[in-house]
Amino acid sequence: MYSLSNKLSYQEIFPNKVSIWKLRCNNPLRKTFVSNNLKYHEFDALLKITSEMTKYLYPYIRSILLSLDNYNSRPELWNDFHNRLIDLIKQRFNTESILVKKLINFENSKNFYSKILLTLAMCQSEDGYDRLKIYLLNL
């Protein structure tokens, strides 16, 4: 993320890796939640970085989506992704929260994760960046 932010000339917003980590801690679901107001240019920079990252990750995202589309015949990739994501959430998020409990429920969270992946797959271009922005501003 840090190297991508440098590539996109965001040195002023993210001068080091810690500055990115601090912004990530604005997520109220995290164990290390710090209540700070996210500024618009920081929000915009994070969106640009996400959009740029999906360009590199698109082949992986696509493969997982393909596995979900053909879940009856090839469920392995989707299940691996789903389990790994739940593990990561358990490690980093506050598992006492009801929202997080819903997220780590294997059966109920499938639709939510598939929507996240689909949104990421659609946000790898300039128009995709707009799509991601529309999605987040309408939450």
Add this chain to the structure above:
Amino acid sequence: MLQNKYTFTQSSAELEIVGLPDYSKSDSEKKISIISKWKLSIIDQPDIEGGLDHLKLILQSFYKYSSLIILGKEEKLESKLIDINLDEDGLHNLLLKSTKPQVEPLKLKLGNAEFTDVLNCFDQLKQSENISFNFQTISPVYKKQGFNLRNKNKIKNILYPPLLAFLSISLITSSLLYLYESNQKRNEDITFKSKL
């Protein structure tokens, strides 16, 4: 005059655009300003071809549908040339209606992976510097919906819980009041009898 051809590829989808430069706008030889034909090829699916109007409508529908999916709104879109909807298995059903008479509509079933491939091909076309095409009317703008009185379910959801709560509280208190009154009367009777 030789026509220019550009292809935009993304995994399983390929979009081919054929056209000419508009010399009246002093375009370079490599540019396309007048699209004469286009072809969309998706692996394991029949090819889709058409003219400029078809391309505009299909692009418009794809962009609008993608916004609907992202916003989690009604996932069904109908237009003159193309209908798109999401089925129970999470696949995207496309119904392409031909403008030619006596040609039956073409049904396609796209998975999420193929759908994003096609959308990314359209994004590449839109960003291409070699193709000049008026895309301004394509991107829909969605604003966060405020309180809408016409939505009956929303009103029900807002009004019913407090009304039910109020009703239940009033019922319980009225029954308790009745018990309290009868209790008080009995106490009075007891004190009256004891005085006697």
